[in-house]
Amino acid sequence: MEITLTGITTTGAPHLGNYVGAILPAIEASRRQDVQSFYFLADYHALVKCQDPALVHRSRLEVAATWLALGLEVDNVIFYAQTDIPEILELTWILTCVTAKGLMNRAHAYKAAVAENLADPDKDPDKAVTMGLFSYPILMAADILMFKASKVPVGKDQTQHLEMARDIAARFNYLYGEHFVLPEAVVDEKASVLVGLDGRKMSKSYGNTIPLFEPEKALRKLIMRIKTNSLPPEAPKDPDTCTLFQIYQAFATADESAAIRQRYAQGIGWGEMKQVLFEYLNARLTEPRQRYQELLEKPDHIEQILKHGAARAREYSVPFLHQLRRAVGIRPLGG
Structure with missing residues (x-):
């Protein structure tokens, strides 16, 4: 059976861009019966960027509640926290010992940090660069290789990590025999990349996101802040260059989008379109928002689901790590 794996980094509450670009396709995929899917909270990865313990703890709860509220089929997939699988960290060290520093x-993340540092007057390339930032692609490789995932859905900006995982796996296989499956990146070319409040890509790093489960009044306030041009209400407008339409289209059916496109051609005021978008999103998100709030009040229930998933995941990781340890020579002295 084909094995797929999806990691969800726990760095803040998910936003609309996360939903249409990654969460929705993954939720739909979790209903497939012909694959074994692993979904995990990448909470060790969160430590690379966040040193706020309260935020890390809260984000773990919020991200898990989000996926459950949106309908992740936990009976059909293995849903767990990365930190509940100790074998992953041991595998990370084993892989570190076969990974070239040049790789x-x-x-990309390390090169970007160095480039930013070199632009500063002191020209220190390693300023604020931790070993977590430098080597986290190895941890990501361990996440994937531990469960012999053959397909890994990723965004275009993550394909390098899959290439690195393949390189690391191939090097290990060359040294110690064929143990790892070489994973393939699955990039959904049709996946939407939403624009945020300021016209740039919706991203937490830009501070321009619309949180997925924002309360009704706060959601409307954020939508009213979306940047538009100065065309008057009666003027025809191009929906394909409009953030409001892009967000609407990502959630709407083809017929609904076509109807709104026609209203752009006829002329629609920005205030009216913002209200249309708010009402549409609010109606779409009301029920999952309510489920989300109910789940936040049941952290023990979520923890139980994750522990159950971890137990299932370790049915794979424990024997496989035992095999890998023997492969590298770490086995009982008498055998």
Whole structure:
């Protein structure tokens, strides 16, 4: 059976861009019966960027509640927290010992940090660069290789990590025999990349996001802040260059989008379109928002679901790590 794996980084509450770009396709995929899917909270990864314990703790709860509220089929997939699988960290060290530093030097996040540092007057390339930032592609490789995932859905900006995981796996297989499956990136070319409040890509790093389960009044307030141009209400408008339409289209059916596109051609005021978008999103999100709030009040219930998923995941990771340890020579002295 084909094995797929999806990681969800726990760095803040998910936003609309996360939903249409990654969460919705993954939720739909979780209903498939012909694959074994692993979904995990990448909470060790969160430590690379966040040193606020309260935020990390809260985000773990919020992200897990989000996926459950939106209908993740936990009986059909293995849903767990990365931190509940100790074998992943041991595998990370084993893989670190076969990974070339030159490979890590080429990681996009590390190169971006160095480039930013070199632009500063003091020219210190390693300023604020932790070993977590430098080597986290190895942890990501361990996440994937531990469960022999052959398909890993990722965004275009994550394909390098899959290439690195393949390189690391191939090096290990060359040294110690064929143990790892070489994973393939699955990039959904049709996946929407939403624009945020300021016209740039919706991203927490830009501070321009619309949180997925924002309360009704706060949701309306944020939508009213979305940047538009100065065309008057009666003027025809191009929906394909409009953030409001892009967000609407990501959630709407083809017929609904076509109807709104026609209203753009006829002329629609920005205030009216913002109200249309708010009402549509609010209606779509009201029920999952309510489920989300109910789940936040039941952290023990969520913890139980994650522990159950971890127990199932360790049915794979424990024997496989035992096999890998023997492969590298760590086995009983008498055998």
